[in-house]
Amino acid sequence: MYLELWWFLTVPVFFAIGWITSRWDRKKNRGRKQTRLNDLEKLVLFLTEDNHNVAIKLLQGIIKDYERSFYLQKALGILFRRRGLFDRSIDIHAALLSVRKIEPSLKDSTLIELAKDYVGAGLYDRAYQALELVEGEDYKIQVLQLRLRINQRLKQWKLALETLEDLENYKEIKLQNLRIHFFCELIENGNVDYKEKLLEINSNHKRVKHLMLNQKTFPSDGGVFICNFCAAKFDDFFWKCHLCETWDSCEQLSCEKH
């Protein structure tokens, strides 16, 4: 009877220990949640500041707690690409595509990211293949824009004209300035059949006038040419920036300015 009473008295003690432990765990979880939230807030700040190196390190730490997060993995891949670490971004985006039961729209958006990785790495065939696997209409414009970018990088001007037409039809807009440049590129490469079409479109365009006068280059006068979009500087005139690939962004700096 004495023993039974003793055990009876231990019940409130165990109850108290359990209560204290659960409080402690709750406090610990709250602290962990707060730390994660702080890390996510810092991540947003670093991304806003374009501080990609620190953002990558922080995101790699956060992902350890959210290993199954598709979006965080995808974001890490994008950050690696922005730092020029294409092999790592390709690995991450390719791995995400092997996730079972991936939603069709997530699959398409990841294929777009993978295609961008391949473009960055200069693997254009693979980029094209990735784009061919995109099925949904939601990403059609991005697919066409990336194809157009690849066509231009590879100087496939006839193919670029076809892609441009698809893009125009899909977006219901006219991109005549690009067409003019593509025609000019073709003519400069010996496809003189495009001269007539070019003049029909716009004979007053700066490049068209330049081409029709058979001028091969622009005089530099010893100045420097700057891209007014990305501020890259070059010694020679350009129609399309060699760095950011923007057309008609060339401005000549006077000798005093630079």
Ligand SMILES: [Zn+2]
């Ligand atoms: Zn540029």
